[in-house]
Amino acid sequence: MSNVIVANIFRFLGLVILQVLVLRSINLGGADFNYISIIIYPLFLILLPLRTPHSLLVLLGFVLGFFVDVFYDTYGVHASASVFTAFIRPYILAIYEPKGGYNINYSPTKHRFGINWFLIYAATLLFLHLFFYFSVDAFTFYYIGDIFLRTIFSFLVSIILVVIYQFVFDPKE
Amino acid sequence: MRNLIFLFVRHGGFVTFIFLEILCMYLVVNNNQAQREIYFNSVASVSDALTDRYDNVAQYIQLSTVADSLARENARLLAEADNARFIKAIFRDSIREPEKGQLFVFQSAKIISNSINRSNNSITIDRGRNHGIKPSMGVIGADQKGVVGIIKRCTGNYSRLIPLLHRQTKISAAIQRNGYFGSIVWRGNDSRTVSMIDVPKHAQLEIGDTVQTSGYSTIFPPGIMLGTIDTFWRQPGSNFYEINVGLSMNFSSVKYVYVVENMHQEELNQLESAESDE
Incomplete structure (x- = not known):
């Protein structure tokens, strides 16, 4: 029990630090192609234990997003996307529920459910997170084409990082 | 629960x-x-x-109310026109011009966009070149007393004006009680206050004195209300007062205005340009 909490606290800190100190300053597209942002911190929400209560999940989403916002200096933008991602996670999990159902003592990791399942699940959440984030960032659907482009390019780069993370650390919890 | x-x-x-x-x-x-x-x-x-x-x-x-207010407005406009004619009369006497005429004419307009909370504000009205509006005409309030601004750009049907609440504004103003004159400028911080500068230190000021247009420019007729003195002070060593004038015009609610046209504008311009050519 306490193992899970400690692991998640460390993951929270690690991902936020990685996001704001390293990934924030990487601009893969260069000045002419400002469409790629590497966003990995939602992985914290993706990997929270299955039995996490829904309201706690949403609250943690807010805390996570707010921390990232403080360093990006975009108060509310990342937080709103994280809150959204945390909110829809149970519904996404319900869609991809395996035949035997979930063991609620597990966390939704590659280690427990296999790479195929994890990839589909994480990709769905990450994509929706990015889409929500870039929508709030633009704050208007007038540039819907731009929003989609940013979402897709950022998604392709970020999901690779998420998978690498799974193989490097291979977390149980 | x-x-x-x-x-x-x-x-x-x-x-x-x-x-x-x-x-x-x-x-x-x-x-x-x-x-x-x-x-x-x-x-x-x-x-x-x-x-x-x-x-x-x-x-x-509210058509009936509108009709009432139009009648009141007309009455005020007549008084305004008399005011303009008076100056003309003096002019005419001194140069012995035979025919009577108008110096200032007024045209009503409606404000269609307005900003007050920037450091350089702007106002758009629904009259333009097609209605005879030209840049550098004055604009005064209709539903409220006071100076609104000066026309800057015109299109066919609309005009943009530099309101009093703009850092480039400089309008000649005078204190009604004793006639000391200076310039009205806006420091860009408060939509209800403007500053009056260049009033010499020997002027006798009192809080509450009325400030109005001086008539020393060709844009506004004299005697258009600007506001009343809120506070005034003098920097040590300076020969001029710095006066805070509380505006009589509430820029956040003004809706109807008159565009003021000086019939002798061109003549005066020619006079001035002839002088600068010499």
């Missing part, structure tokens, strides 16, 4: 989600410049549409 707790336990995630998203949007709009502008523009365009519709209905219902 028990029901409420029950509701939260069952739908806690949703309630938390809605609450936190509202909080996030509040943070977004309050802390991010780009999103903030989009938000306020959207709110403004929605409220503009609503106001427009309401105006249409209200105008139809």
Whole structure:
């Protein structure tokens, strides 16, 4: 029990630090192609234990997003996307529920459910997170084409990082 | 109460989600410049549409009130025109011009967009070149007493003006009680206050003195109300007062204006340019 909490606290800190100190300053597209942002911190929400209560999940989403916002200096933008991602996670999990159902003592990791399942699940959440984030960032659907482009390019780069993370650390919890 | 707790336990995630998203949007709009502008523009365009519709209905219902106020307005306009004619009379006498004439003519217009909270504000009115409006004509309030600004650019049907609340504004003004004159400028911080500068230190000022246009420019007729003195002081060693003038015009609610045309503008311009050629 306490193992899970400690692991998640460390993951929270690690991902936020990685996001704001390293990934924030990487601009893969260069000045002419400002469409790629590497966003990995939602992985914290993706990997929270299955039995996490829904309201706690949403609250943690807010805390996570707010921390990232403080360093990006975009108060509310990342937080709103994280809150959204945390909110829809149970519904996404319900869609991809395996035949035997979930063991609620597990966390939704590659280690427990296999790479195929994890990839589909994480990709769905990450994509929706990015889409929500870039929508709030633009704050208007007038540039819907731009929003989609940013979402897709950022998604392709970020999901690779998420998978690498799974193989490097291979977390149980 | 028990029901409420029950509701939260069952739908806690949703309630938390809605609450936190509202909080996030509040943070977004309050802390991010780009999103903030989009938000306020959207709110403004929605409220503009609503106001427009309401105006249409209200105008139809209140026709009798409008007629009343038009009559009052006419009476005031007549007085205004007399005022203009008086100056003309002196002119005419001194140069023995035989025919009578008008010096200032007024044309009513409606403000269709207005800003007061920037450091350089602007106002748009619904009269333009087609109605004889030209740049550098003066604009004064119709439903409220006071100077509004000076026309800067005209299109066919609309004109943009530099209001009093603009850092480039400089209008010649005088104190009604004793005639000391100076310039009105705006420091860019308060939409209800302007500064009057260049008033010499031997002028005798009192709080509450009325400040009006001096008539030393070709743009405004003399005696148009500007405001009253709020405070005044003098920098040590300076020969001029710095005066805070509380505006008589409330820029956040002004709606109808008159555009002032000086019939002798061209003649005066020629005179001045002839002088500068010498």
